[in-house]
Amino acid sequence: MPAGGGGLDAKPPASGPDRKALRRIAAMPTTHNAILLAAFGSRLPGAEDSLGVMRACAQELYPDWRVETAFTSGTVRRHKGAHSRQGRSPGEVLRQLVREGVRRLAVQSLHVVPGDEFLGLQRLVASMRGGPDGFERIELGRPLLGNAEDVRRAARALLSVLPSPRAKGEVVLLMGHGTRGNANSVYQDLADELRALDPSVLIGALEAEPGLAAKVDELRALGARKVHLLPLLFARGVHATRDMAGEGGHSWRGALTRAGFICETHLKGAGEHPALAEIWLSHLREAVERVRA
Numbered sequence: 699m700p701a702g703g704g705g706l707d708a709k710p711p712a713s714g715p716d717r718k719a720l721r722r723i724a725a726m727p728t729t730h731n732a733i734l735l736a737a738f739g740s741r742l743p744g745a746e747d748s749l750g751v752m753r754a755c756a757q758e759l760y761p762d763w764r765v766e767t768a769f770t771s772g773t774v775r776r777h778k779g780a781h782s783r784q785g786r787s788p789g790e791v792l793r794q795l796v797r798e799g800v801r802r803l804a805v806q807s808l809h810v811v812p813g814d815e816f817l818g819l820q821r822l823v824a825s826m827r828g829g830p831d832g833f834e835r836i837e838l839g840r841p842l843l844g845n846a847e848d849v850r851r852a853a854r855a856l857l858s859v860l861p862s863p864r865a866k867g868e869v870v871l872l873m874g875h876g877t878r879g880n881a882n883s884v885y886q887d888l889a890d891e892l893r894a895l896d897p898s899v900l901i902g903a904l905e906a907e908p909g910l911a912a913k914v915d916e917l918r919a920l921g922a923r924k925v926h927l928l929p930l931l932f933a934r935g936v937h938a939t940r941d942m943a944g945e946g947g948h949s950w951r952g953a954l955t956r957a958g959f960i961c962e963t964h965l966k967g968a969g970e971h972p973a974l975a976e977i978w979l980s981h982l983r984e985a986v987e988r989v990r991a
Contacts (some may be wrong), residue, residue, distance in 0.1 A: 730801045731989070732764040733982065736788045737808040738815055739769030740935025748933040748969030752808060755979055760986065764800065766791050770815045788819060792826050796833065804985040806839040808932050808969065808978060811884045813877030816841050839985035842932075842968065842977055843884045853891035855973035860899065860928070861964065867923035870899045871913055873942045873950060874930040876906025898922075901930065902950075904941055910950055914957050924960040927951060933967040 733756050737749050749767055757765045768788040786794075788805070795803060805823055809816045819838060826832040843849050860870050874885050882903070889901040898920060902913040917925060927950060929938035942950045943963035951961045968974045 729762060729764050730799060731760075731762070732766060732795055732800045732803050733760060733986070734788060734791055734795075734803060734805045735765065735767045735808055736770055736805060736819055737767070737932055739771045740933050741773075746933070748967040748975075749808070752969055752975060752978065755975065756806070756982060759979070759983070763986075764795075766795070770809075770818060789822055792822065792833075793831075796826070796831060801833055802835040802989045803833050804837055804839065804982060804989050806978065806982040806985060807841045809841040810874065810930060810932060810968065811843050811877055811881045812841055813879070813881040816881075835989045837985040837988040839978075839981035841981075842974065843888060844981065846887070848977060848981075849884065849887045849891055851977055852974065853888060853895060855971070855977065856892065856899070857895055858973050859966075859971045861926045861962075864898070864926070865924075867921060868898070868926065869917055869920055869922040869924070870926045870928065871917070871950075871954075872899070872901045872928050872930040873937070874901055874903050875937060876903030876909075878906070882906045904937055904950075910953055914954070917954075917959065922959060924962065925954050927954075927961055927963045929965070929967060931967055932969045934965045934970070935967075938965055938967065 735749065735752055735756060740746070753765055753767060757763075768786050768791045770788060792803070792805075803826075805819060807816050807819055823836055823838045827836050828834070840848065843852055856872070861868075864870070876882055876885070885901055885903055885906075886908075892899045892901065900913055900916055902908055902910055927942055929942055931938055940946075940949065943965060944951065946952055947956070951963055954961050969978070
């Protein structure tokens with residue numbers, strides 16, 4: 699048979715469907731262990747820095763584990779696009795992992811307090827534990843302020859990342875998101891811990907109490923002249939850039955300026971500070987150990 703002809707020994711074309719199928723199979727994840735990092739999310743591209751840092755840290759800690767991310771906010775997911783990788787809910791990611799053969803999973807909450815978003819993760823994890831459509835082992839890591847020891851640890855970590863040194867009359871005001879129910883009291887627990895360590899560090903809540911009005915009274919009682927504003931939020935998203943540091947009169951910065959204070963804003967998300975990120979990562983390590991047990 700002429701060279702280059704057909705016959706039983708002829709090889710399929712390099713670009714044929716068999717080669718494509720092999721590439722698809724090779725690209726499929728083979729590990730049975732995975733980590734899901736679940737954050738509230740943000741519509742701003744720059745806010746993804748915190749999540750990128752955490753993902754890189756998780757992959758470095760567990761190089762043989764698959765690491766995925768998801769956003770718990772439906773609003774953020776719709777903005778990102780339901781068909782994009784960033785538009786997936788934790789439930790969608792978990793069901794995909796089951797289909798792809800993952801049997802052991804550690805889910806790490808990247809929320810600050812155990813509020814509604816975290817409770818939703820708890821329910822999801824419970825529903826995916828065991829059974830033909832679930833995982834052999836699945837565990838959930840606590841948020842940043844998951845218990846009393848976390849609060850004490852976070853207070854010490856926060857002091858290490860605040861603007862320093864500060865002159866007399868300079869006060870720090872941290873802006874938390876706030877939540878409904880008992881979880882909102884965690885902010886007060888943290889405020890009490892910080893007050894014992896440094897009375898010039900205050901915490902307010904954007905969408906709960908104590909709000910900014912109460913903090914203005916405290917600032918005046920402290921004799922504050924200058925206020926350093928920082929977000930107590932995982933990422934520097936819309937709340938940090940607009941609601942806290944925005945130029946408009948409705949932002950915390952605008953309201954404090956009108957009240958006679960000099961304001962300086964600091965926009966790093968909590969997840970970008972190694973001392974705070976380490977607390978979330980320690981919770982991930984605990985979750986992974988429970989998965990391995």
